[in-house]
Amino acid sequence: METNYALTQFSHGAGCGCKISPQVLDEILHTDIPAPAAKNLLVGNHSKDDAAAYDLGDGTALISTTDFFMPIVDDAYDFGRIASANAISDVYAMGGKPLMAIAILGWPVEKLPASVAKRVLEGARATCAAAGIPLAGGHSIDSPEPIFGLAVNGLVAIKNLKQNNTARAGDLLLMTKSLGTGVLSTAQKRKALAPEYYAPFLEQLIRLNNAGAALGELEGVHAMTDITGFGLLGHMIEMAGGSGLSARVDFGELPILAGVKEGIANKMVPGGTTRNWKSYGEKVSFAKNIPEADAISLLADPQTNGGLLIAVEPGSLIQVQQLMISFGLQNYITPVGVLEQAKEHTIYIQ
Template sequence: MHEEIKLTQYAHGAGCGCKIAPQVLDEILKSNSVQNTFDELMVGNGTRDDAAVYRLSPTDALIATTDFFTPIVNDPVIFGKVAAANAISDVYAMGGRPLLALAILGWPVDKLPAALAQQVLEGARSICSEAGIPLAGGHSIDSPEPIFGLSVNGMVKTKHLKQNNRAQEGDLLLLTKPLGVGVLATAAKRDLITAEDEELLYRQLIQLNSIGADLGLSDAVHAMTDVTGFGLSGHLIEMAEGSGLSAVLEYTRIPKLEAAKKYLRQNVIPDATYRNWKSYHQKIAFEASVDAMESFQLLQDPQTNGGLLIAVSPDGLAEVRQILEEKEYSAFTEPIGKLVPAAEKTVIYL
């Protein structure tokens, strides 16, 4: 009906690639005022975690998160699905299970038909249904660009809460999705992507990270976060620095979308890749054996609804592998690196 309308042409960014750069975000969040303390607030602005967590009882806690962005794909139904899956992922990344969601919609009503916004909401409802939660309401505004996302609440047992700053020295690192969706999304926006690769992009973008709720039950998982707009390097830096450690990764072991490489050869690189690199390149070291150009392009590639980055005790690796295999994540059971004592560089790629 509206095939001629390309949502991505109405937005300056794409998906999580429109996130504010890490160094700019640091400046925004800086505060000199005296902050009130809340005894039951278990996770708040004091860390770089994926969601806030509020203790409801000695055994149970509420997870609260908000995530929204501009279109990463042109199909409105897929856009709604992607935005919903991405927002719900924050709850899973804390080891929790979602309860309900509220929609956040900004729509340029003078530029785009309301019928397209209705399709965005339909896509979001389908993902919420898959996650077993209601899309229970929300808020909308008339905005210059199309924006969509969710505010999501979830629950977690306090003993199963996972944060991104609880990794321990010697922990092994696992990643549950391959890198490269930022490249594929940029190829789609430039009308360069093949139908087969676009389908691959859609499948990864709408895949729920519900495995996080299962991993949250394991004491062998010390820390967890989802990889989104800051790329693997950015979110790994947050995990390592927050835990007072450094990370060493084997580049060849990191899962990557092979389809992304052919677009890299065509110089298809998201603008946010350069933004990410500028923000944290001084914290990264590469060994000479690492493909300099490819690693730059993929390790900083902004992911939308990317995989879970997991820090696992070596003694508990077999248990975590079993969880992953039972949930059809057999391709992601091999460690890609480990946490080591803090060094001059936060992340070292071998």
């Protein structure tokens, strides 16, 4: 009988909670070395976007991204599916369509058998097939902890390219998934996640953000990003602050996964939440009626393969809602906030 290996017990982090905090990442990326001229590079390190974009000279752009992390669930096949959906999401977040993927595998070969790594790759192939792309190759190393992800290329018509810093005052904010994957993954790792909460948790983690390619074709969608390791607040700050605006969020309208409130009450909060909040907490203001500690545990929670965050002009809201419904996102068509002229704080929670 083959041994069942609980992958989360072989890593210190989980999913996008492994990400380095925004503050530390800024320090790492800072350089005084001038970048070489790259006139065709439309999106690169000069902005904090989801992927790089390169003008191919024929009206289309190549989107290039990579994402990888340690296990967020115990099952190897599901880990492969989740990590792959998370990596492909960056292409969708730019309004593009994925073209092909290359695997990135780090494996503790003395601790976990090759047969388990094979299941990770089978999960990746399943997700790539669902996205309509090949898993075309990859690279592997012997590492102390299991790591998996993809490098993904995609294409987009340049006129449909969406960035995270091009929102406008008055735009409404919508999300396409619920919050709380970091809390639930922490509860699972501690063997404290109730069985009834696991299925919706997993379903969200493996779901592709493929609505992004269709949203990219709508002129009324001014900006788009996906919500991952920096939490909702971190990615909303990148969108609002990068666009020279502030955002006002209706806390009561935010979608939350089942079991998350119980998890927060039971202190199932990942370390990445604290790192995130230390990086950008001074940019956030809470109304007096908001329970601040619990709100931080939710809003700074590192998300894995989180939903898209979309900035939509009010006149295009119905069009966007209809498109979202066609993708099965009817539970997410209510705006959760609005972008306004810049104020003292970047985000206001009310």
